Amino acid sequence: MLYKQLRAAVMLIIAATVVSCIPKYTFNGASIDYNTTKTIQIADFPIRASYVWGPMASIFNNQLKDQYADHTKLIQVKRNGDLKVEGEITNYSQRNKSVSSEGYSAQVELSMTVNVRFTNNVNHNDDFERQFTATQTYDSNMSLNSVQEELVTQMVKDIVDQIFNATVANW
Secondary structure, eight states, rough: OOOHHHHHHHHHHHHHHHHHHHTBOOTTTTBBTTTTOEEEEEEOOBBSSSOOTTTTHHHHHHHHHHHHHOOOEEEEESSOEEEEEEEEEEEEEEEEEEEETTTSEEEEEEEEEEEEEEESSSOGOOEEEEEEEEEEEEEESOOOHHHHHHHHHHHHHHHHHHHHHTTTSSO
């Protein structure tokens, strides 16, 4: 009898602990206190890289805004947001990654870097300025034009995930 009461008490404590965490944490990894943080301001990121592919900025800006819209309850505002994400695309480059046995380039690595300034107007201890980078590799027999859209889209997804995790998931 005592065993059953002890077991019931332990289960009650575990249930209470789990339930107490629900309002703050979600399954998408975001840990936002929606009682104090309600809005986010996301500026368009211009391209400041010396090498440019035109559609890259709009792909990045749309994906970044969509990530917060799809995975948080934050309302996107034009100014005075509780959270502010701004920055610029600072690097877009390619380099030879590996060489074949004949001495020619076998693979090319495409790289993208974004500088981000994050301001948390609710808790300035979370503010940061940081660079996020992603790379993709393609076979040197292929032209960049034939793979560029797919590779940029993959790099943008990776960088947007990194930014999201650093800003609202506290990873």
